[in-house]
Amino acid sequence: MENNSKRLLNRTTYKRIKNMDREQLSGYVTNVYLNGYEAGRKAATPDLLLRTFREVLLSIDSIGPTRADAIMKKLSDTFALKEKEAEQAEGSDTRNTPRRPDYEADGYADGQLVYDTAYCPECHHMFEEGVNDWHSAYCPDCGQKLDWTPEPEETTEEAEA
Numbered sequence: 001m002e003n004n005s006k007r008l009l010n011r012t013t014y015k016r017i018k019n020m021d022r023e024q025l026s027g028y029v030t031n032v033y034l035n036g037y038e039a040g041r042k043a044a045t046p047d048l049l050l051r052t053f054r055e056v057l058l059s060i061d062s063i064g065p066t067r068a069d070a071i072m073k074k075l076s077d078t079f080a081l082k083e084k085e086a087e088q089a090e091g092s093d094t095r096n097t098p099r100r101p102d103y104e105a106d107g108y109a110d111g112q113l114v115y116d117t118a119y120c121p122e123c124h125h126m127f128e129e130g131v132n133d134w135h136s137a138y139c140p141d142c143g144q145k146l147d148w149t150p151e152p153e154e155t156t157e158e159a160e161a
């Protein structure tokens with residue numbers, strides 16, 4: 001039994017698309033593509049989907065090859081952006097796991113190294129003891145969660161000369 005509901009463009013949708021302006025159409029096609037991509041990623045390669053969409057676009061009277069390619073470009077740009085956003089979301093999971101700053105001894109007090117400088121392990125933001133972001137829970141630059149304990153040695157106390 002043929003299932004017409006599975007046709008990509010039924011008559012109603014077709015008429016609706018024909019009345020859309022360029023921006024509406026781009027948005028519509030992008031949504032269809034992204035939904036279709038999610039649903040079809042196991043069944044079809046992105047290449048096949050992209051080629052299919054280009055054919056669909058070209059089958060619409062008001063869309064010529066130039067416009068179809070412009071829409072395809074927007075689709076692949078949007079797709080790349082979505083992938084990047086997904087990567088960044090994964091990255092933010094990593095940033096929520098506390099990491100120790102990299103301490104750096106940049107001087108001596110009473111013959112002992114003083115660790116009064118530290119760097120974000122993710123972006124190398126520099127923290128200096130006494131500056132207000134020292135011991136802050138998150139890196140102010142990249143959002144990496146920081147674990148400030150334990151410090152390397154008991155060498156950060158004020159050296160009284």
Ligand SMILES: [Zn+2]
Binds near residue numbers: 139140142144
């Ligand atoms: Zn950072």
